[in-house]
Amino acid sequence: MSQQPSTDGRSARSSRPRRGRRVGAVVAGGAVLALALTACSSSSSSSGSSGGGAGEVSAAAKTALAQAYKGVGADLANLPSVTPKAGVNFYVISCGQSVSSCSAPTAAMQQAATAAGWSAHMADGKLSPSGFAAAIRQAIAGGAKVIVPIGFDCQAAQAAFKEAVDAGITVVGGGGPDDCRPGLWKSERLWLKGYTGIQEWNTFGKYGADWAYGQNNGKVKAITLTATTNSWGPWITDGFKTEMTKLGGSIETNINVTDPETADGSFVQKVTTALLAHPDVNVLQVPVGGWLNAGLYQAIQSSGRKNLTVVVGGQSDATTLALVRGGTRNGMKLGATPQAQAWGAWGSVDTAIRVLAGQQPVHIGEQIQAVDATHNLPKTGAYQGTVQWKSAFLTSWGKG
The missing domain is CATH 3.40.50.2300 (Response regulator)
Structure with missing residues (x-):
């Protein structure tokens, strides 16, 4: 799928603003007030x-x-080869496991980390800044080498992220921005060049x-x-x-x-x-x-x-x-207009692999397109995009 870049040409990493707070996920269910x-x-x-x-x-x-x-979106053609570092203890911090928009990418990220040969763990942020901080500290106590937050930004748990960095842990973005000042994450997950x-x-x-x-x-x-x-x-x-x-x-x-x-x-x-x-x-x-x-x-x-x-x-x-x-x-x-969440989750692991290997992160480019009853709707499950992204990542990691 062809890219439609912006006209300003700035990189996705360098131009992310330092603003905002917290997770946008919601608890399934609720009163019907019709x-x-x-x-x-x-x-x-x-x-x-x-x-x-x-x-x-x-x-x-x-x-x-x-x-x-x-x-x-991107086609992930010609991803540079990279060898995942051995013996990595990986933690994904879910914004809240009670919500599918948090739990689904969390599960995909654990699957990707396992495929890379890492030990994969999850800590539940429970849909609140205090929960995010507690989950990060759980990862620190669990001996995490890499932490990836899903569904919240750096400012939502800045003190806990600072503790993780001070403990020598690498933090990589799971789709949100590193809006702490100074920045605390090694890299955000990059999307498309020109955006x-x-x-x-x-x-x-x-x-x-x-x-x-x-x-x-x-x-x-x-x-x-x-x-x-x-x-x-x-x-x-x-x-x-x-x-x-x-x-x-x-x-x-x-x-x-x-x-x-x-x-x-x-x-x-x-x-x-x-x-x-x-x-x-x-x-x-x-x-x-x-x-x-x-x-x-x-x-x-x-x-x-x-x-x-x-x-x-x-x-x-x-x-x-x-x-x-x-x-x-x-x-x-x-x-x-969904984004291929599992693709992005694997992309965060790819970013962490490249950071630990001393490489520059690549643009992941997970697809976004309109979906309705007659267009682009998968027969079951979540939107996955039209690219064989999983095999592309595994091949670049030497696991294909």
Whole structure:
């Protein structure tokens, strides 16, 4: 798959900003707060169908859809050979094992480390900064040589990361930024040449906007959601807003959602209230797939709201794609712009291998593209991309 680089030419490592906090994962399950929306939506349910009317699809809508479906990523051709250092005690720090968007890449990373010949362990961060710090200290006590955090940035547990570095442990990014000052990680996981760290996260939102615009023939009034208690949450929503504005769609309102609100399910009421207040909205942008399974999807499906397009821009795991496969009611359209999480997890191990071997990390380039019921949807499980990434890594490690 061809790359679509940014125009500024900065490296993904050097340009990552030093901002933000915490994990964007959510606890599966949560209260379904659809009754009020059901009661109030019957008189206005048809107004949500302002986009995607009958008639010929515009050229702009076709172009946007084609771009979203094509996506972007690397082919991992000609990865430099590297020999994994022997006897490495490897720890992956999960943002929270109760959430599939944390546990799935954690399992993939343990598998990759084992394939490299390392001793692989996991410590559960339990969806809180105090949990992240405790898990890092568990890894230190367990004799870790390498630590990789999944789903949270450096500032979320800066003191614990400093303890790990002082103990001689190598820390490598699991997808988040090293936003500590000074930086504490040996390397972040690099994505694509020509993309900054922010632009990687922007891409989830960008393709989500393209997909939603195309699905509604360019007639979009949207509500956006922003995960505010982590560094990358606003970057996803910014990507959606920027692209939708460029295309000519409108953003009616934004709702900020915190981790505690996703954990206790209270964010569902915020979203359904906003949908009630904006009956003409026909697109809902959701940055984290786990939010759908935390009560939001069922609330929308049960509400009777007509012809709503829901797009998940980023962090879309197997549970999200299961909803896409399962079908919808009331004319709802459901799509996502997932990244190949397991590919990225193996890429973090590849980064750690190269750092320990004294090599420069390579760009991993895990694919991102729009997925819906008729395009790019795997038959089962999570999105994996279209490249044989596992064999590429194993071959470069001399394990193929």
